Amino acid sequence: MRVGYLQFGPLFGSKKENHERVADFLSGVKAHLIVLPELYSTGYLFESKQELLGFAEDEGGESFNFLKQLSRDTGAAIVASIAERVGEDCYNTCLLCSEGEIKAKYRKIHLFDREKEIFTPGNLPFTVCDLDGVRIGLMVCFDWIFPESARILALKGAQIICHPSNLVLPYCPRAMITRCIENGVFAITTNRVGTEARAGLELKFIGLSQVVAPRGDILVRADEEEEGIRIIDIDPSLADDKMVTQRNHLIEDRRVEFYGDLCGPDR
Numbered sequence: 001m002r003v004g005y006l007q008f009g010p011l012f013g014s015k016k017e018n019h020e021r022v023a024d025f026l027s028g029v030k031a032h033l034i035v036l037p038e039l040y041s042t043g044y045l046f047e048s049k050q051e052l053l054g055f056a057e058d059e060g061g062e063s064f065n066f067l068k069q070l071s072r073d074t075g076a077a078i079v080a081s082i083a084e085r086v087g088e089d090c091y092n093t094c095l096l097c098s099e100g101e102i103k104a105k106y107r108k109i110h111l112f113d114r115e116k117e118i119f120t121p122g123n124l125p126f127t128v129c130d131l132d133g134v135r136i137g138l139m140v141c142f143d144w145i146f147p148e149s150a151r152i153l154a155l156k157g158a159q160i161i162c163h164p165s166n167l168v169l170p171y172c173p174r175a176m177i178t179r180c181i182e183n184g185v186f187a188i189t190t191n192r193v194g195t196e197a198r199a200g201l202e203l204k205f206i207g208l209s210q211v212v213a214p215r216g217d218i219l220v221r222a223d224e225e226e227e228g229i230r231i232i233d234i235d236p237s238l239a240d241d242k243m244v245t246q247r248n249h250l251i252e253d254r255r256v257e258f259y260g261d262l263c264g265p266d267r
């Protein structure tokens with residue numbers, strides 16, 4: 001299966017230009033699954049919820065339509081996050097589009113920093129979508145720091161976790177290696193590059209998009225600045241082998257009777 005990432009630097013507020021760039025990057029590319037960065041069409045650093053509301057879209061919106069059409073034009077499944085508007089709420093919504101349709105939708109559950117002031121936390125369960133027999137799980141950026149996110153996707157059968165991101169902290173690319181090892185899954189983390197200076201803040205995004213294999217090997221990783229697409233061949237069925245040794249199974253060896261505190265009252 002040919003999978004990969006498109007790492008680039010979206011221009012804040014310029015959906016038309018961002019869509020043209022994504023379409024150019026993907027033109028002529030042969031792949032089954034491509035992951036774009038988080039909020040690839042709008043950029044990230046909104047001044048206020050009011051500003052975000054102006055960019056966020058309902059299901060008929062420009063980015064929804066673009067992603068559906070892109071999946072039709074390229075023949076690849078496309079995963080990306082966009083700003084979704086539902087009434088006065090805005091979600092950081094991850095879509096999996098294939099053959100011109102939305103096949104799965106997930107709304108970012110764990111909001112990062114200022115996102116808490118402008119986005120509404122996701123209200124949909126973690127989701128795994130069957131794509132021609134390959135099971136694809138969705139999470140968005142800061143979900144990585146909660147190991148429960150990747151674990152739930154693995155328990156739901158995900159073989160490949162797609163992870164659109166706008167990373168600013170340096171830890172995630174390393175942490176995702178552990179997420180892959182502890183769950184026996186592939187992960188495609190697509191980050192953006194560049195800097196946004198708005199709302200009196202400046203954020204530098206760290207790049208380092210990567211595809212990691214179930215035993216933690218980094219199959220491909222971008223550098224901190226480059227823009228471009230990387231596609232590699234993987235065998236998703238490698239994620240079905242959950243044996244760590246002949247006697248240790250990543251899922252079946254869990255001792256859930258000792259894990260009750262995980263979901264109990266805080267501290």
Ligand code: ACM
Nearest residue numbers: 112141142166167
């Ligand atoms: C992030 O969740 N965009 C860091």
